Amino acid sequence: MHDRPIDQRIHDFYEVDxxxxxxxxxxxxxRCLQCKKPLCVKGCPVNIDIPAFIREVAAGDFKKAAAIxxxxxxxxxxxxxxxxxxxxxxGECVLGIKEKPISIGELERFVADTERAHGMVLPQKKASTxxxxxxxxxxxxxxxASAELARMGYHVTLFESLHAAxxxxxxxxxxxxxxxxxxxxxxxxxxxxxxxxxxxxxxGRSVTVKELLSYDAVFLGTGAGLPYFMxxxxxxxxxxxxxxxxxxxxxxxxxxxxxxxxxxxxxxxxVVVAGGGNVAMDAARxxxxxxGKVTLVYRRREEDLPAREAExxxxxxEGIEFVMCANPVKILGDQVITGVGCxxxxxxxxxxxxxxxxxxxxxxxxxxxxxVFIAAIxxxxxxxxxxxxxxxxxxxxxxxxxxxxxxxxxxxxxxxGDVATGAATVILxxxxxxxxxxxxxxxxREE
Numbered sequence: 330m331h332d333r334p335i336d337q338r339i340h341d342f343y344e345v346d347x348x349x350x351x352x353x354x355x356x357x358x359x360r361c362l363q364c365k366k367p368l369c370v371k372g373c374p375v376n377i378d379i380p381a382f383i384r385e386v387a388a389g390d391f392k393k394a395a396a397i398x399x400x401x402x403x404x405x406x407x408x409x410x411x412x413x414x415x416x417x418x419x420g421e422c423v424l425g426i427k428e429k430p431i432s433i434g435e436l437e438r439f440v441a442d443t444e445r446a447h448g449m450v451l452p453q454k455k456a457s458t459x460x461x462x463x464x465x466x467x468x469x470x471x472x473x474a475s476a477e478l479a480r481m482g483y484h485v486t487l488f489e490s491l492h493a494a495x496x497x498x499x500x501x502x503x504x505x506x507x508x509x510x511x512x513x514x515x516x517x518x519x520x521x522x523x524x525x526x527x528x529x530x531x532x533g534r535s536v537t538v539k540e541l542l543s544y545d546a547v548f549l550g551t552g553a554g555l556p557y558f559m560x561x562x563x564x565x566x567x568x569x570x571x572x573x574x575x576x577x578x579x580x581x582x583x584x585x586x587x588x589x590x591x592x593x594x595x596x597x598x599x600v601v602v603a604g605g606g607n608v609a610m611d612a613a614r615x616x617x618x619x620x621g622k623v624t625l626v627y628r629r630r631e632e633d634l635p636a637r638e639a640e641x642x643x644x645x646x647e648g649i650e651f652v653m654c655a656n657p658v659k660i661l662g663d664q665v666i667t668g669v670g671c672x673x674x675x676x677x678x679x680x681x682x683x684x685x686x687x688x689x690x691x692x693x694x695x696x697x698x699x700x701v702f703i704a705a706i707x708x709x710x711x712x713x714x715x716x717x718x719x720x721x722x723x724x725x726x727x728x729x730x731x732x733x734x735x736x737x738x739x740x741x742x743x744x745x746g747d748v749a750t751g752a753a754t755v756i757l758x759x760x761x762x763x764x765x766x767x768x769x770x771x772x773x774r775e776e
Contacts, residue, residue: 331346331347331348332643335647339618340618341505342503342504342505342618343505345643349435349438351389351443354386355386355389361383363384364423367380368423372420373756374757375401375408375473375756375759375763376401377397377401377418382394382398385397386436386439392447392450395443395444395449395450396450399449399451400452403452403472403522404473406515407469407498407511409436409438409441409442410511411756412756413637415637417756419431419432419433419434449521452480454479454480454482454522454523455480457483458483459484460483460545460773461485462478462483462486462547462769463488463546463547464488464548464550465488465551466489466551466711466748467488467495468498468552468758469497469498469762470550470552470758471550472494472515472516472762473763474548475487475519475522476519477762479519479522481770483773485524486544487527488536489526489528494516494526495516496552498755499580499581501608501611502611503614505614533713533714542742546743546772547742548743548766548769549729549737550744550762551710551715552746552747552758553709553752554573554708554713555708555727556571556573556574557706557708558706559657559706561660563660563661563666564660566662566665566666568597568666568701568702570702571705572611572612572704573608575615575616575703578594579594579619585615595700596620596701597619597621597699598622599624599697599699600613600622600702600703601625601697601701602705603627603656603703603705603706604704604707605634607637610625610636610637611640612705614649616703617647624649624651624697624699625644626652627652628687630653630654631651654675655671655695656674656687657702658671665700666700666702667699668697669696671695671697672689672695673690673693675689707752709726709727709752710726710727710747710748711748715729715748718742720738721742728750729744730749731745734765734771735765743769745761745765746762749761
């Protein structure tokens with residue numbers, strides 16, 4: 330795809346990727362070998378019939394291609410933009426052994442964007458079962474579960490605590506990676522299946538657990554909204570943010586347009602971001618667009634960065650400085666931040682993930698001038714609702730424990746996505762939600 334010029338995109342929040350033209354999409358689709366045993370489908374967490382939709386793109390029938398995708402995925406324009414295809418469907422493509430794999434994500438995005446421009450055709454629904462299911466959280470997991478259950482004939486009520494549906498798609502991922510009008514369009518497509526959406530409903534507070542359990546089944550898709558901090562001296566200073574808060578203020582609450590919107594965020598002239606994942610890249614690139622000189626500090630080597638390679642490359646293109654093998658140890662300042670104290674790290678034995686375990690090098694301390702510090706070191710399951718449900722068994726990190734059918738320890742309560750796994754990818758949450766929806770259907774039909 331064609332990226333916008335760097336000198337333009339660092340000053341606004343318009344989408345960086347230009348997308349494929351119809352001609353480019355057809356040429357790319359014609360490269361597909363149409364394997365008899367397509368490994369790409371096995372690599373897709375929501376089981377899209379990838380060869381079938383690509384075949385229709387090559388034939389120029391984009392409407393039929395969209396219909397094939399929507400049989401398994403009601404959020405294709407989103408997935409085409411944010412899924413890590415390189416380690417999923419594209420990572421399994423046999424063409425990747427000797428040459429470039431098929432650009433499945435780009436083709437999915439193209440098909441979804443083309444369909445949206447000409448009117449979406451929704452998949453068919455079964456007759457009503459007369460049963461009611463409550464879904465908590467309108468993020469990727471909740472939206473997917475709602476769509477699957479509605480298609481199976483259930484009356485679905487989708488509860489969302491915020492004033493906009495989408496979850497991390499709205500408040501976490503910046504608009505230059507995922508335009509919000511696209512999220513709203515795909516949310517509307519889910520609602521068109523008959524899903525009842527209740528915004529500004531905080532389950533456990535404005536909606537009681539007793540009310541929730543009055544439904545025939547419940548799916549919890551409340552995500553990972555609990556930010557982790559590093560426990561550094563000085564973390565209480567103004568200008569210290571979790572990446573969660575920083576991105577939410579800008580994405581959902583328009584703090585980048587203060588004072589038009591009364592949600593200020595400190596626009597740092599020197600910003601330090603701690604972390605190396607996709608959220609860290611997002612926070613760094615947003616801070617850059619707000620006018621800051623941004624330094625990203627990561628405790629491992631560059632080859633160990635967990636962020637997608639494309640996002641790392643774009644961050645570098647946009648002028649973000651990378652400091653590898655270093656870790657913040659102190660935030661300096663009295664009333665305001667003046668800098669971030671760091672220490673150099675050396676790589677030691679491999680940890681459980683197979684990456685080298687970093688350890689501080691004695692006497693290697695240094696300081697980075699800064700007036701804003703953003704911690705992007707991960708987040709855990711949102712505790713607001715699950716703390717009101719003591720019967721739910723939880724893991725050491727607060728995640729809801731589920732079995733292989735996504736059942737929790739409470740009868741008729743299921744969970745999937747980040748609330749069960751901890752922070753992961755959008756598509757993995759969607760895959761779990763689909764499986765949970767079908768498990769709910771089996772349970773209710775057996776009853």
